[in-house]
Amino acid sequence: MKKIGLFGGTFNPPHLGHLLFAQEVLVAYELDEIWFIPVNVPPHKESDDLASNQDRVDMLIGATDENERFHVNTIELEREGPSYTIDTMKQLIQLYPKDQFFFLIGGDMIEYLPKWERIDELIKLVTFIGVKRPGSSVGTTVYASKVRLLEMPQVELSSTTIRQRVQEGKPITYMVPKVVETLVKERALYEPRTSIGNSKTKPY
Ligand SMILES: Nc1ncnc2c1ncn2[C@@H]1O[C@H](COP(=O)(O)OP(=O)(O)OP(=O)(O)O)[C@@H](O)[C@H]1O
Numbered sequence: 001m002k003k004i005g006l007f008g009g010t011f012n013p014p015h016l017g018h019l020l021f022a023q024e025v026l027v028a029y030e031l032d033e034i035w036f037i038p039v040n041v042p043p044h045k046e047s048d049d050l051a052s053n054q055d056r057v058d059m060l061i062g063a064t065d066e067n068e069r070f071h072v073n074t075i076e077l078e079r080e081g082p083s084y085t086i087d088t089m090k091q092l093i094q095l096y097p098k099d100q101f102f103f104l105i106g107g108d109m110i111e112y113l114p115k116w117e118r119i120d121e122l123i124k125l126v127t128f129i130g131v132k133r134p135g136s137s138v139g140t141t142v143y144a145s146k147v148r149l150l151e152m153p154q155v156e157l158s159s160t161t162i163r164q165r166v167q168e169g170k171p172i173t174y175m176v177p178k179v180v181e182t183l184v185k186e187r188a189l190y191e192p193r194t195s196i197g198n199s200k201t202k203p204y
């Protein structure tokens with residue numbers, strides 16, 4: 001039996017906040033592996049400058065390559081429609097019945113857990129491990145109390161910040177792994193267009 005941390009996200013692009021969170025969880029919970037799972041269609045997020053699936057996968061593979069316990073799993077990219085976590089969990093449990101799964105979640109998402117698809121079923125299938133994010137509250141819902149909160153240095157970085165900096169011509173050095181910085185540059189990702197692309201969690 002392996003203990004596996006699932007880290008779902010848009011990763012548009014992956015940044016050092018993601019990697020540090022994953023590494024801290026790996027060590028604190030003595031996990032064997034972390035699987036980074038890029039979403040196909042973010043269920044509750046609108047993004048007007050979402051890089052292609054291929055670009056996001058390439059950046060994620062590059063970002064995680066140096067860590068032998070980090071892996072990229074593209075299970076959600078093979079599914080049509082919103083990438084609901086409950087569907088992913090059911091697939092993974094069927095594929096790997098002996099393994100134990102944890103799901104990593106940033107603090108900003110925790111207060112929205114009640115709105116997740118079939119959350120009561122999901123919370124029985126997987127243990128959520130969360131971390132606070134600067135400027136966001138984890139809320140007081142019954143689901144928040146079930147998330148295991150990890151104490152670790154908070155990283156005030158988001159993919160939105162990275163995209164905005166690229167649009168403004170500012171450097172992103174040391175905010176993303178070198179390989180991500182290079183891919184963003186080579187493929188001209190997030191370059192200025194008419195509007196600045198923010199990802200926003202949709203109002204419920
Ligand atoms: N700096 C960070 N520290 C801890 N968790 C984070 C951090 N950035 C993102 N996360 C968490 O990682 C998961 C995937 O995040 P996602 O790919 O949407 O990145 P993001 O930076 O929140 O993106 P965006 O700014 O585009 O909304 C989410 O659970 C999110 O809360």
Ligand SMILES: O=C(O)c1ccc[n+]([C@@H]2O[C@H](COP(=O)([O-])O)[C@@H](O)[C@H]2O)c1
Pocket residue numbers: 007008009010011037039042043044045083084085086109115116117
């Ligand atoms: O299943 C849901 O209803 C659901 C709602 C919101 C977010 N999620 C998952 O949470 C992860 C982080 O989402 P995001 O939008 O911050 O990239 C990603 O794996 C999403 O599929 C899942």
